[in-house]
Amino acid sequence: MAIGLEHFLILSAILFSIGLYGALAKRNAVVILMSIEIMLNAVNIAMVAFWHYSAPMLMTGQIFVIFIMVVAAAEAAVGLALIIAIYRSRDTVDAEKFNLMKW
Amino acid sequence: MAIQVAFWVLAAVIVGAALAVVLQRNIFRAALFLVLCFFTVAGIYVVLSADFLAGAQVLIYVGAIGVLIIFAIMLTRETQRGSPSGRLRLPALLVGLLFLATMVFVIVSTDWHVVAEIPTEPTTSAIAQALFSGEEGFVLAFEIAAALLLAAIIGAIVLVREK
Numbered sequence: 001m002a003i004g005l006e007h008f009l010i011l012s013a014i015l016f017s018i019g020l021y022g023a024l025a026k027r028n029a030v031v032i033l034m035s036i037e038i039m040l041n042a043v044n045i046a047m048v049a050f051w052h053y054s055a056p057m058l059m060t061g062q063i064f065v066i067f068i069m070v071v072a073a074a075e076a077a078v079g080l081a082l083i084i085a086i087y088r089s090r091d092t093v094d095a096e097k098f099n100l101m102k103w
Numbered sequence: 104m105a106i107q108v109a110f111w112v113l114a115a116v117i118v119g120a121a122l123a124v125v126l127q128r129n130i131f132r133a134a135l136f137l138v139l140c141f142f143t144v145a146g147i148y149v150v151l152s153a154d155f156l157a158g159a160q161v162l163i164y165v166g167a168i169g170v171l172i173i174f175a176i177m178l179t180r181e182t183q184r185g186s187p188s189g190r191l192r193l194p195a196l197l198v199g200l201l202f203l204a205t206m207v208f209v210i211v212s213t214d215w216h217v218v219a220e221i222p223t224e225p226t227t228s229a230i231a232q233a234l235f236s237g238e239e240g241f242v243l244a245f246e247i248a249a250a251l252l253l254a255a256i257i258g259a260i261v262l263v264r265e266k
Contacts, residue, residue, distance in 0.1 A: 003110045005215050008151070011114050013206035015121055017199040022125035024195030028186040030175050031130055034137050037168060038121050041144050044156075052151040054215065056222035059233035063241055065156055066230070069163050070248045074255035076168045080175040081259035087179045096189055 008049030015042035029083045029093045033076065040072045106150060113146045130186045134176055138169040155227045 015038060022035030044065045051061025087093050120140035127133040141164035148157035234241050 003107050003150075005217055006210055007110065007114075008147070009210045010207055011117065011147075013203055013210065014118055016206070017203040018118070018121040018125055020202060021195050021199035024198060025188045025192045026125070026186055027189040028130055030172065030179065031124075031133060031186040033175075034124055034133065034172060037137065037164070037172075038124065038140065041141065041164070044160075045144060045147055048148055048151045048153045048156060052153070052222065053217045056218060056220055059226070059230050062153055062156055062226060062230055063234055065153075066159065066234075067241075067244060067248060069159060070252060073163055073167060074251050076171055077255050077259045078262070080171055081262040083175060084178055085262045093179045 005049055005053040008053075009046055012042045012046040012049065015039075015045065027094050027096050029086075029095050029098070030080070032095060033079050033083070036079075037072060037076065040068060044068055109146070109150050113143050113150065116143045117147065128186060130176055131173070133186065134169070134172050137172065138165055141165045141169060152222055152226070154225055155230055 019035045019037075019039035019042060022038065023032050026032050026035065047061045047065045047068070051058075055061060083093055086098065090097070117140055120136045120143065123136040124133045124140065127136060141160065145157045145160040145165070148154075148160055233239075234245060
């Protein structure tokens with residue numbers, strides 16, 4: 001059975017669902033951030049699969065992946081800095097105890 | 104044939120590593136599984152003949168983001184408490200499974216437009232030309248990405264700096 005576009009898209013969907021579950025269910029803020037990175041990687045796999053199978057002559061799919069990587073790196077840096085700043089003031093990274101901005 | 108074996112092995116390792124990230128209670132081990140997951144995603148890019156992206160994935164995700172996350176785990180010292188699931192565990196499982204079922208249904212039932220030609224040549228110069236070619240290029244987005252990274256670096260320094 002040849003490997004087609006659907007195989008990569010289903011792999012991407014499985015990976016995104018795992019990341020979605022982790023981001024919603026976990027309490028440790030670092031693990032939530034890790035789950036978000038898994039979701040971004042799932043999207044990247046779908047982008048590259050579409051480039052390879054649907055538009056191999058246009059490079060737009062790969063360029064989108066590069067920009068997603070840039071934004072993911074910026075997000076990881078700022079997110080982890082926020083987590084460390086909150087840990088300094090509240091001594092926890094439990095997302096259910098972050099109720100500073102709750103109304 | 105080799106491509107198929109590579110795809111199935113990589114897919115199994117990716118899904119297993121991602122599940123380990125979400126289910127593992129020791130968060131340091133979860134971070135190591137996350138690095139394994141990023142590395143095998145680079146393998147998937149090689150299977151899809153996106154050579155430049157595979158290199159960028161190893162450099163940015165495995166190198167930079169992996170080290171950043173491990174540093175954050177070390178600095179917050181929550182390893183002994185682990186990463187328990189919150190109150191939303193069952194709803195989250197339900198949402199994840201519903202999303203997965205919807206996506207698989209849509210993917211299987213859509214008639215995708217697939218081109219026969221298989222790209223095999225190196226993609227680096229093609230990416231550079233598409234990125235920087237005058238009218239249809241992405242020069243403005245590229246400059247904005249640079250400004251975004253600078254803002255992120257300064258923001259991270261300001262947030263973490265001791266008062």
